[in-house]
Amino acid sequence: MSDQYVQVAVPVPMQQLFTYQVPTQMQTPSIEVGERVAVSFGARQLIAIVISIDDKCEIDAKKIKPIAKRLNDSFHLSSALVSYLKLCANYYHHPIGDVFQQALPKLLRQVKKVDLQPPMVWQSIEAIEDIQKERLIKIETKAPKQFSLYQLIAKHQGISWAELRTLGYSKAQLNALIAKDLIAEVKQKPCKFIWQDKSLATENKQILSTEQAIIVAAINQSLEQFCCHLIDGVTGSGKTEVYLQAMENVLANSQQILVIVPEIGLTPQTLLRFEQRFNVPICLHHSNLNDTERLDTWLNAQQGSAAIVIGTRSALFSPLHQLGMIIIDEEHDSSLKQQDSFRYHGRDMAILRARQLNIPIVLGSATPSFESLQNALSGKYQYHQLRKRAGQSTKAKIALIDVAKQQMEFGLSGTLKHEIKQTLARGEQVLVFLNRRGYAPAINCQECHWLCDCARCDKPYTFHQKQQLLICHHCGSQKRVPKQCPSCGSVRIAPVGQGTEQLEQRISEIFPDASVVRIDRDSTRKKGELTKLLQEITDKKHQLLIGTQMLAKGHHFPDVTLVAVLDGDGALFSFDFRASEQMAQLLIQVAGRAGRASKPGQVLVQTNYPDHPLLQDLVHNGYQHFAKQALVERKQALLPPFSFQALFRAEANYPSYPEKFLRLLTELEIINCQFAGPVPAAMEKKAGKFRYHLILQAKSRKELHLAILQLLAAIPNNEWQSKVRWSLDIDPIDLNW
Numbered sequence: 001m002s003d004q005y006v007q008v009a010v011p012v013p014m015q016q017l018f019t020y021q022v023p024t025q026m027q028t029p030s031i032e033v034g035e036r037v038a039v040s041f042g043a044r045q046l047i048a049i050v051i052s053i054d055d056k057c058e059i060d061a062k063k064i065k066p067i068a069k070r071l072n073d074s075f076h077l078s079s080a081l082v083s084y085l086k087l088c089a090n091y092y093h094h095p096i097g098d099v100f101q102q103a104l105p106k107l108l109r110q111v112k113k114v115d116l117q118p119p120m121v122w123q124s125i126e127a128i129e130d131i132q133k134e135r136l137i138k139i140e141t142k143a144p145k146q147f148s149l150y151q152l153i154a155k156h157q158g159i160s161w162a163e164l165r166t167l168g169y170s171k172a173q174l175n176a177l178i179a180k181d182l183i184a185e186v187k188q189k190p191c192k193f194i195w196q197d198k199s200l201a202t203e204n205k206q207i208l209s210t211e212q213a214i215i216v217a218a219i220n221q222s223l224e225q226f227c228c229h230l231i232d233g234v235t236g237s238g239k240t241e242v243y244l245q246a247m248e249n250v251l252a253n254s255q256q257i258l259v260i261v262p263e264i265g266l267t268p269q270t271l272l273r274f275e276q277r278f279n280v281p282i283c284l285h286h287s288n289l290n291d292t293e294r295l296d297t298w299l300n301a302q303q304g305s306a307a308i309v310i311g312t313r314s315a316l317f318s319p320l321h322q323l324g325m326i327i328i329d330e331e332h333d334s335s336l337k338q339q340d341s342f343r344y345h346g347r348d349m350a351i352l353r354a355r356q357l358n359i360p361i362v363l364g365s366a367t368p369s370f371e372s373l374q375n376a377l378s379g380k381y382q383y384h385q386l387r388k389r390a391g392q393s394t395k396a397k398i399a400l401i402d403v404a405k406q407q408m409e410f411g412l413s414g415t416l417k418h419e420i421k422q423t424l425a426r427g428e429q430v431l432v433f434l435n436r437r438g439y440a441p442a443i444n445c446q447e448c449h450w451l452c453d454c455a456r457c458d459k460p461y462t463f464h465q466k467q468q469l470l471i472c473h474h475c476g477s478q479k480r481v482p483k484q485c486p487s488c489g490s491v492r493i494a495p496v497g498q499g500t501e502q503l504e505q506r507i508s509e510i511f512p513d514a515s516v517v518r519i520d521r522d523s524t525r526k527k528g529e530l531t532k533l534l535q536e537i538t539d540k541k542h543q544l545l546i547g548t549q550m551l552a553k554g555h556h557f558p559d560v561t562l563v564a565v566l567d568g569d570g571a572l573f574s575f576d577f578r579a580s581e582q583m584a585q586l587l588i589q590v591a592g593r594a595g596r597a598s599k600p601g602q603v604l605v606q607t608n609y610p611d612h613p614l615l616q617d618l619v620h621n622g623y624q625h626f627a628k629q630a631l632v633e634r635k636q637a638l639l640p641p642f643s644f645q646a647l648f649r650a651e652a653n654y655p656s657y658p659e660k661f662l663r664l665l666t667e668l669e670i671i672n673c674q675f676a677g678p679v680p681a682a683m684e685k686k687a688g689k690f691r692y693h694l695i696l697q698a699k700s701r702k703e704l705h706l707a708i709l710q711l712l713a714a715i716p717n718n719e720w721q722s723k724v725r726w727s728l729d730i731d732p733i734d735l736n737w
Contacts, residue, residue, distance in 0.1 A: 002055055003021065003055065003057075003061070004021070004022040004027055004031070004053065004054075004055060005019055005020070005021055005022065005053070005054050005055070005056070005057040005064065006019070006020055006021075006022055006031060006037070006050050006051075006052065006053050006054075006067070007019055007050075007051045007052045007054075008020060008037065008039060008048035008049060008050055008051060008067075009048055009049045009051055009096045009097040009099075009100040010039060010041055010046055010048045010097045011046055011047070011048070011097040011098055011100070011101045011109070012041065012046075012095065012097055012098075013095050013098065014095055014097070015093075015095055015096065015712075016096075017051055017052075017096060018039070018041075018048070019057060019059055019064055020037075020039055020048075020064060020065055020066060020067045021057075021061070021064045021065065021066045021067070022066070022067060023066045023067070026067065026069070026070050031050060031053060031070065032050065032053075032076060033050055033051065033052065033053065033079050033082055034049065034050060034076045034077035034078060034079060034081065034082045035049070035050045035070070035071075035076050036048070036049060036050075036071050036073070036075055036076070036104075036108065037049075037050060037067045037068075037069070037070055037071065038067065038068040038069045038070075038071065038111050039065070039067050039068055040065055040068050045068055045111045046111070047071075047104075047108070047109050047110065047111060048097070049077060049082070049097075049100045051082060051086070051096075071113070073114075075104075075108050075114075075299075075302070077100075077103060077319060078319060078321055080321075080356065080357065081103060081317075081319055083356070084352070084353055084356050085099050085100055085102075085103055085317070087352060087356070088344060088349055088352070091352075091705075091730065092342065092343060092344055092728075092730050093705075093708055093709075093712060093728055093730065094342050094343075094344075094728075098341065098342055099342055102314060102317045102342060103317040103318075103319065104298075105291065105294040105295045105297075105298045106291045106294065106295075107291050107292070107294075107295045108295065108298070114295070116295075116299075117187075118187040118188050118189070118190065119160060119187075119188045119296040119300075120160075120161070120185050120186070120187060120188065121158040121159060121160050121161075121185070121186060121187075121188045122153050122158075122159055122160075122161070122164065122174070122183055122184070122185055122186075123153065123157045123158060123183065123184060123185075123186055124150065124153050124154040124157065124182060124183050125181060125182060125183060125184055135180045135182070136150070136182070139180070143173075143176070145169070145173060146173050146176055146177060149164070149169050149173050149174070149177065150177055150182055150183065152164070152167070152275065153177075153183050155201075155275075155279060156275065156279060158186075158188060158281070160188075160283075160293075160296070161174075162284055162289055162293045162296075162297075163271060163275070163282065163284060165527075165528055165531075166267055166268050166271055166284055166288075166531060167268055167271060167272055167275070167531065168268065168528065168531040168532055168534075168535045170528070190299070190300070190303050190305050191305055192254075192303065192304040192305060193254060193256070193280060193281055193304055193305055193306065193307040194254050195251055195252050195253070195254050195280075198279055199251065199278060199279050199280050200248065200277070200278060200279070201276060201277055201278070201279060204276045204277060205244075205245070205277070206238070206241050206390075208238075208241065208242075208245065209238070209388065209390070211237075211384075211385070211386050211387065211388065212238055212241065212242050212245075212386065214384070215229070215231060215242050215246075215384040215386070216242055216245045216246050218382060218384065219242075219246040219360060219362060220246065220249055222360045222382075223249060223250065223324070223325075223359075223360060224358070224359070225358055225359075225360070226354055226355045226357075226358050226359065226360065226361075227360045227361075227382060228351055228354070228360075228361050228363065228375075228380070228381040228382065229360065229361070229362045229363065229381065229382045229384060230331075230363045230364075230365075230368060230372050230373070230375070230376040230381045230382070230383050230384065231362065231363065231364040231365075231384045231385075231386065232365065232366075232368050232373070232376070232383065232384065232385050232386070232624070233364065233365075233366060233384075233385065233386030233387075234366055234386060234387060234388070234389060234395060234592070235366045235389075235588070235589065235591070235592020235593075236389040236390060236395075236556075236592060236595075237366075237386035237387070237388060237389050237390055238386065238389075238390035239329075239364045239366075239386065240270075240273055240329075241390070242364075242386075243259070243327050243329070243362065243364065244273065244274070244277050244278075246325070246362065247278075247308075247325065247327075250324040250325045251278065251280060251307060251308075253324060254322070255322050255323065255324025255325070256301070256304070256306065256307060256308070256309070256320045256321075256322045256323050256324060257307070257308045257309075257323075257324060257325045257326075257327065258308075258309050258311075258315065258316070258318065258320060258323060258325075258326045258327070258350075259274075259308060259309070259310045259311075259326075259327045259329065260311065260312070260313060260315060260316060260326070260327065260328045260329065260336070260346055260347075260350060261310065261311070261312060261329050261330065262312070262313075262329070262330045262333035262335040262336050262553065263312065263333070263335050263550070263553065264286045264287065264288055264312060264530075265524075265530055265534075265550050265553070265555075266329070266330070266553065266555075267284060267286055267310060267311075267312075268530075268531045268534065269534070269555065269556065270310055270329070271284065271310055274308060274310065278307070278308065280307035280308060281300065281305055281306050281307050281308075282306070282307065282308045282309075282310065283296070283297040283300045283301065283306040283308070283309050283310070284297060284309075284310055284311060285297050285309055285310070285311030285312070285314065285315035285318060286311050286312045286315070287312065288527065297309065297311075297318070298318065298319065301318040301319050301320050302319040302320075302321065304321060304322055306320075312335075312346075313335070313336050313337075313338065313344075313346030316346055316349055316350055316353065323353075323357055323359060324359055325359055325360055325361070325362070326350050326353065326354050326359065326360075326361040326362070327361070327362045327364070328346070328347050328350055328361065328362070328363045328364070329364050329365075330364070330365055330553060331347050331363035331364060331365045331368065331369065331372055332365045332367050332368055332369040332372070332585055333365075333553065334582065334733055334734065337733050337734070339734060343727070343728075343729045343730070343732075345731060345733075347363065347369075347372075348731065363381070366588060366589065366592055366623070367584065367585040367588045367589060367623050367627075368627070369581075370581055370627060370630065370631055370634065370640075370641055371640065371641040373627055373628075373631065374631060374641045374642075375641075377628075377631075395595070395601075396563070396591055396592070396594035396595040396600070396601030396602055396603050397601075397602055397603065398591055398603040398605060398618070398619045399602070399603070399604055399605070399619070400568075400604075400605050400607055400610040400615060400619060401413050401415050401416060401604055401605065401606045401607070401610075402607065402608075402610045403606050403607065403608055404608060409510070410498070410502075410503070410506035410507070410509075410510065411434075411498050411503065411506070411566050412506075412507070412510070412564075412566070413606055415604070416564050416604055416606065417510065419562055419564075419602070419604060420432075420511065420544075420562065420564070421511070423561055423562040424511065424513075424514050424543055424544075426561075428543075428559055428560070428561040428562070428599065429537070429540070429542070429543055429544070429545060429557060429559045429560045429561070429562075430543065430544050430545065430560070430561075430562045430563075430564065431545045431546075431547070431551065431557070431560050431562070431563045431564070431590075431593050431594070432503065432507065432544065432545065432546045432547075432564045432566065433547065433548075433551070433552060433563065433564065433565045433566065433590045434498070434499070434500050434503055434546065434547075434548065434566045434567060435548050435549055435567070435570065435586070436497075436498070436499045436500065436548070436567070437462075437473075437499055437500050437501070437520040437521055437522055437548055438462040438463060438464050438471070438473075438499035438500070438501055438522070439462075439463045439464055439465040439466075439495060439499050439501040439502045440462070440463045440495030440496055440497050440498060440499055440502055441460060441462055441463075441496065441497040441498075441499060442460035442461070442462070442463070442495070442496040442497060443460075443461070443463050443470065443481065443493055443494065443495050443496060444493070444494070444496050445485035445487060445488060445490050445492060445493055446490070446492040446493070446494055447485065447488050447490035447492050448485060448487050448488040448490065450485050450486070450487040450488070451496075452470060452482070454472040454474070454475065454477055456472070456475050456477060456685070456686070456687050456688040457472055457474045457475050457683065457685055457686050457687065458683075458684070458685045459472065459474055459683065460496075461479070462499065463481065463495050463499075464501065464522070465495075465501060465502070465505075466501065466522075468480070468481060469481070474683065474686050474687070475686060475687035475688075481493070498566075500518055500520050500522075500546055500547065500548060501518070501522070503518075503546055503566070504516055504518040504546050507544060507546065511544060514543040514544045515541060515542045515543055515544070516542065516543075516544040516546060517533055517536065517537065517541075517542040517544070517545055517546070518546045518547065519533055519534075519545065519546070519547035519548075519550055519551045520547055520548045520550060520551075521548070521550065524550070530550075534555065537557055538557065538558075540559055545557070545560070549586060549590075551593075552586065552589050552590040552593065553589055555593060557593060558599075559599070560593050560594055560595075560601070561594055561595055561599050561600065561601050561602065562594060562601070562602050562603075562604070563590055563591055563593050563594040563601070563602070563603045563604070564603075564604050564606070565587065565590055565591075565603070565604070565605040565606065566606050567606065568587065568605040568606060568607040568615065569607050569608055569609055570583060571583035572609060572612055572614060572615075575682070575735075576682075576734075576735045577634075577637075577639055577735075578733060578734075578735070580614055580630065581627075581630060583614070584614065584618055584623060584626055584627075585623075587605070587618060588618070588623045590603075591603040605619075614626070617629065638697075638699070640731075643697050643698065643699055644697070644698055644699075644700065644701050644704045644731070645695055645696065645697050645704075645731065645732060646695070646696045646704060646708055646728060646729065646730050646731075646732070647693055647694070647695055647696075647728070647729040647732040647735070648662060648665065648693065648694040648695075648696065648711075648726060648727075648728055648729075649681070649691065649692075649693045649726060649727045649728075649729065650662050650678075650691070650692050650693070650694075650724045650725070650726040650727075651686075651689040651690060651691040651692075651724065651725050651726075652689065652690060652723055652724040652725070653688070653689065653690070654690065655680075655684070655690040655692075657690075657720055657723045657724050658678070658690060658691065658692040658724050658726075659678050659692050660720045661718060661720035661721060661723070661724045661726065662677065662678035662692055662693070662694040663678055664718050664719070664720065665694060665711055665714070665715075665718070666678070666694065668710065668711065668714055670696075670707045670710060670711070671703075671707070672698055672699065672700075672703040672707070673696055673697065673698045673703060673704065673707040674696075674697045674698075675694060675695070675696060675697075676694070676695040676697065677692070677693060677694040677695055678692045678693065678694040679692065679693065679694075680692055681693050682735065689725075693735075695732075695735075696708070696711070708728070708730075712728075
């Protein structure tokens with residue numbers, strides 16, 4: 001056999017591919033693009049992906065290492081996925097080996113052989129005797145949660161533990177049904193998904209409004225071709241029902257569907273809606289799954305047995321070979337943007353994948369991002385609007401409370417306390433939104449006003465009373481609360497400000513007869529805790545709901561009729577030009593939790609600036625009017641989406657190093673681009689590092705990327721590059737880094 005060479009993507013922080021020789025004894029069977037191979041890299045053996053194969057090589061053959069071994073398994077990436085990942089790496093100028101790692105679950109990144117066992121799934125035992133029927137009747141009355149679990153398993157013969165856990169069921173409930181001989185765990189037989197008549201459950205299918213029916217028809221007309229649909233629908237307008245009915249024709253053709261949600265917290269309710277409508281294999285992909293569960297999802301996607309994959313942004317790289325449609329829910333959400341390492345935007349890369357595969361993609365939001373809205377208004381996307389809420393629900397009214405004219409108690413104004421009391425008296429639920437976790441954002445000395453700062457970040461420690469710890473939310477460092485002020489020796493040390501933990505305590509004192517639940521990152525750390533709390537809210541076990549933005553997005557609480565926003569001024573005076581957009585989106589999303597059923601809703605926003613133009617515009621004209629006015633301002637200022645940006649970040653142990661590194665970049669002759677900076681980051685010091693950033697802006701993507709290539713080529717010659725750690729962020733959305 002002739003010599004054979006492969007170019008492979010190795011998971012190292014370097015931009016280039018690496019060439020290896022394929023020994024003669026390894027050339028049978030033929031090596032393929034997308035295959036996993038083990039290669040020697042320095043003193044390590046790593047898993048690499050074959051990108052190209054050639055019989056010739058321009059490098060001296062004596063300098064080329066042979067591949068260590070072929071794994072000879074079926075875990076290959078398709079040529080289409082290889083091509084797509086190369087496009088992603090090129091667009092974000094990110095090391096290609098690291099990008100390809102995103103498409104592999106952790107167990108497939110290891111050199112050692114994977115001990116692959118068929119995944120275990122749950123099925124109901126079909127032959128039910130009279131005694132078992134009696135047991136079911138008893139379960140229905142005495143243990144309704146067990147009964148609903150049995151019904152779910154009986155409907156979806158072959159449902160995984162990952163799905164059941166996400167939906168809020170426990171091992172104890174499973175064990176109880178096993179003991180009663182009602183269910184059994186069996187090995188899943190991998191087989192390609194094929195649509196059947198019983199795959200669609202019509203009992204929950206809703207009759208579409210005229211607006212909804214027009215959108216579904218438009219999506220159905222664009223099947224088998226690339227088309228980007230933006231559904232701009234007010235909260236509660238039935239966007240999910242549009243998704244479900246638009247999916248029917250795709251699934252009927254035995255094609256797969258990828259559904260991206262911004263956060264894990266939205267996965268349970270999305271999964272439940274899809275389980276109720278479709279009796280097809282559904283797989284999950286998010287960070288709360290263990291390594292084996294992620295591998296199971298990956299294999300089900302690759303083998304075609306997964307009809308629907310629901311996941312967060314990284315699910316975008318799933319090997320779905322029969323993909324027929326992509327859906328991005330809450331497309332505006334900043335969680336879709338990866339903020340470290342490979343800084344890709346899930347929405348933008350999903351559109352790129354849909355274009356490559358020539359399939360439709362559906363973006364949905366009540367508050368579309370300015371980029372998507374501009375693309376829709378300019379005709380690049382098909383623009384669909386849903387102006388009315390579904391069913392009998394009506395849009396909640398927003399009112400501003402001027403806190404300067406109110407007597408405050410624990411952060412609650414007199415007007416707000418009165419409205420909460422009235423709402424609770426009617427047997428309805430109240431959501432209180434405060435986007436600040438912990439007990440207090442700082443502690444200080446009441447004698448000398450010393451503030452307890454994190455020395456590594458120059459920011460105050462957040463006080464967590466339950467743990468009796470001071471925790472820095474930026475670098476994660478922790479310390480005990482000091483008994484005396486280190487500056488003056490006083491023992492008068494007290495918390496400053498209010499977080500959700502303190503609010504939960506105080507509001508329980510004001511309304512002692514109401515059950516209070518807090519949902520934030522601290523209260524939901526335990527696995528399955530978020531799903532459990534959300535179910536308790538739906539079951540009306542709690543009347544007062546306190547939470548951060550985890551509680552603000554996408555959730556459907558039919559009995560919440562009052563939403564209170566305690567601090568509506570967070571981004572009114574930010575230096576970030578995107579701050580007003582993000583604040584408006586969050587405010588409207590929070591407001592959308594009120595009055596989602598037949599009961600009318602009300603939203604009260606406490607503010608020190610009730611006359612601020614942004615708040616007045618949102619309250620009286622709505623998000624769409626605000627967004628269109630803001631787009632005019634962006635166009636006049638030549639800011640995105642009317643220009644394109646890249647952000648160079650640099651950090652070092654000394655403040656002068658990153659500034660000098662970035663300063664040298666600005667001295668290069670770059671055509672058709674503008675520099676802003678270098679300037680200190682909004683939080684200049686974090687985790688002991690001093691940070692600077694430099695913005696590069698151009699009128700077109702082509703000009704921006706040509707300039708970036710020129711800058712990247714110059715960095716190896718930058719005398720300060722060895723003394724800093726730098727990174728590149730294409731299309732940045734967060735300048736507060």
